[in-house]
Amino acid sequence: MKTDRIYNVGVYCRLSKDDGNEAESASIGTQKAILTDYVKRQGWHLVKIYVDDGYSGTNFNRPDFQAMLKDIENGLIDCVVTKDLSRLGRNYLDCGLYLEVFFPEHNVRYIAVNDGVDTLNRAAMDITPFRNILNEMYAADVSVKIKSAYRARFNKGKFMATKAPYGYIKDPADNNHLLIDEKTAPIVRKIFDLALAGNGIGKIRKYLNSQRILRPAAYAAENGEGYERYFKDSEENRYIWSENSVRSILRSPVYAGNLTGYKRPTVSMKSKKRPSRLPEEWETVPGTHEGIVTQKEFDTVQQLMTSRRREKNQYGYDNVFLGVLKCADCGYAMRAASANRRKRPDIIDCVQYCCNNFGRYGNVHCTSHTIEARDLLNAVMTDINEYARMAVNDEKAVKTLQQRLSKISDQEAREYGRERRRLAKRVAELDKLFAALYEDKVMEKITERNYRLMAAKYEQEQMNIEARLSAIDAELVAKGRNDKGIAAFVERIREYKGITTLTARIVNELIDRITVSERVKVEGGGYEQHIRIYYKFVGALDPARVHEVTPRRCLVPDKACQRCGEVYSPLSNVAKYCPTCRPIVRKQQEIESSKRRVRSKKRQNGA
Incomplete structure (x- = not known):
């Protein structure tokens, strides 16, 4: 379209790596020759030639393209010329934004010579959005082909x-x-x-x-x-x-x-x-x-x-369960606590584990789940020895164990399949909504602000769907159990038959995690406590039970209660009262403490 106006022209040339195999007409040198000749024939003033060599059209963060935008904003050029529309870019949303918003706002004329696109020609511009869509489809097709080629080579190792x-x-x-x-x-x-x-x-x-x-x-x-x-x-x-x-x-x-x-x-x-x-x-x-x-x-x-393992804690105890021991109820880690008051020769007998959640916040969120380090060590070592013996000597028991392993049910598989199909259908719907939304913006059926709000909403929904699809795949993998799992477990655990010492290396080679339940009283006195060992490849098998016939006591001599005089077995060296008198004394101390606070408050008010 001929005009009498003399434009200050910026010629823009782009060549991506993927375009390198095209004919010579797509080269930078050919683009420069075509466009400079076109500007001369129009009688316009060529201000600058901008070149982005080796940059994809889907990315608008190109050095010379950004420099051209700054020159437009500074008023140095008022016309942009490219060989064709795809040289400007291959993302139809961003291309449309520059053609429909940025260039008009800065009074810049845009011309794509080979495609016949000219922002002064409204008839030619009506077809431009569809050209942008086709250009993006080309870029998407190239992207899929390149990714597929890389994927195929990766899968071949x-x-x-x-x-x-x-x-x-x-x-x-x-x-x-x-x-x-x-x-x-x-x-x-x-x-x-x-x-x-x-x-x-x-x-x-x-x-x-x-x-x-x-x-x-x-x-x-x-x-x-x-x-x-x-x-x-x-x-x-x-x-x-x-x-x-x-x-x-x-x-x-x-x-x-x-x-x-x-x-x-x-x-x-x-x-x-x-x-x-x-x-x-x-x-x-x-x-x-x-x-x-x-x-x-x-x-x-x-x-x-x-597990972020440390060799030994400050008490000298080698915590072989660090990183794998968890509370069965709240899921928090179990921490090793040293009871220095105990008069026992071995350091392990002076250590017990308790729930870290309870240790931080008290019984508001969880209970102690206390378990003796010696009891836990013996229970885990016994369990490992039992399955190691079975793996070596009892093929029938191994087959029985294999049948017991949980497998993902057909019902679960069908439910996941239905959800995947529903999500895939929604993804296709969102693609259509994106295209329709852009057309509405071009036809000025919606404002730029509403367009951006809706586009952001659709994009966020797409990201949520992708995250859910990844989660479904992860759940399928986590739930899947097969013969390879039990075979790998048997092969690994048979090496530890008859072990007498449990080390951190053995624990981490065999076990994913161990959960400990709260102690409960049993008939006849004493306590019972369940621990569940989740082995690698097969997960939890049978819960181990830790039995305690009598309550835990420290090795300190019997003494007489300072209130009633009865002889009893204290829980620590600092104990003063027998189990019967202890709550009575505490209640009296609380009452006396309350009275002292009241008297102190009265004296302050009187002063």
């Missing part, structure tokens, strides 16, 4: 990162396969050995620093892989490991011979946010290369790290 992880090198014969690096693999092996021995990340880091072992970045720099800039100011930094480096090695399944990926997947094609996933949510392809450690050793280290 192909390593696709630019650099091999520390401890490995890329196979010269196959760039997508990993080989053990004989120079650094022993260091990785030592890190895992230290962790298996119960050392924390801080201690492992101190050991590596004391041995002056090159940190991963320094080793990569020596092999010409960059990072040299980090060590220009201080040569000593080459030998200073960070806790994050140690933690990332201990957490990476690659060292057990597994390929891991999708640690930070994109939310969608339109969003570049990459939220981090927890290690248990990573996707893993097992057995893709030779591991530096075994899978069993790797799993044990994960359990040790998760």
Whole structure:
């Protein structure tokens, strides 16, 4: 459309990595030639050529595109020219926002030469929203194809990162396969050995620093892989490991011979946010290369790290249940408490566990669930020995146990299937609503404010649906039980037949968690307490019972009650009254204390 106005033109050229395989007409040089020639023929003034080479059209956070927007806001240009509409972008919502809102608000004319788009021509602009939708569909199609290609290669166990992880090198014969690096693999092996021995990340880091072992970045720099800039100011930094480096090695399944990926997947094609996933949510392809450690050793280290184990507490007690012991009623951790008043030779007999929730807030939220450390240790060790004996000697009992394992019912599977189909249908409906909403905005049936409010509402619903679908998948995995689980359990527990000492390593290799119930009185005197052990692969089997025929007493001599004179067995050295007199004395003390407060208050008022 010819006009007499002389425009100050900004020519915009863009080429994404995916467009690199297209014909020569899509290259930056060709775009510049076409557009500069077009501006000259119109007799306009070419102010600047903006170029974004290697940037996707779905992302509008491009350097030169943002520079062009600033120049528009500063009034330097009043016309934008591109080769076609897809060079501006491939996100139809954002493209529409610039064409329908930003450019008109700043009195900027936009022209896409090959597509015949001109914001001064309303007839041509009526079809523009549909061109934007087609451009986005193209980008979405390319995105799906690329992701599918990467997914297929990942599922085949192909390593696709630019650099091999520390401890490995890329196979010269196959760039997508990993080989053990004989120079650094022993260091990785030592890190895992230290962790298996119960050392924390801080201690492992101190050991590596004391041995002056090159940190991963320094080793990569020596092999010409960059990072040299980090060590220009201080040569000593080459030998200073960070806790994050140690933690990332201990957490990476690659060292057990597994390929891991999708640690930070994109939310969608339109969003570049990459939220981090927890290690248990990573996707893993097992057995893709030779591991530096075994899978069993790797799993044990994960359990040790998760439980945040300490070697010994301040009382010298080796708490082998730290991180796995929970209250059966409220789910809080059970903490070890030392009763120093007890006159017992072994430290374990001076320790008991109680609910941490009760310890913090009293009986408002939970009860004590107290259990002797010795009783718990004996009960767990007896349970492990029993199943280890059965795994070695009793095949019939193993088959019976396998039949008892819970399996996800057909009814549950059908319910989850129905919910998944309902959610998938709603996702399709939201896609249609998005398209209709944008058309309403373009046709000015709704205001910009209402458009943004509705779009945000639909987007939030989409995120909620995606979260629920992920939760359904997680529940299906958690509920699923199969023969492999009992086989792995039997294979692992048979190694511990006849154990006489229970260590933190054994607990973490066999057990996910242990729950302890409250003690209850039984007929005939004494107490009974249930503990439930949740083994790895199979979960809880039979609840163990801790019987206590007589109440717990400390090893202190009998003494006479200071009130009635009767001889009784005290619970501690500081006890003064027998069980009969103790509540009477406490009541009298409370009454006397109340009287003293009243007298003190009267004296203050009189003064």
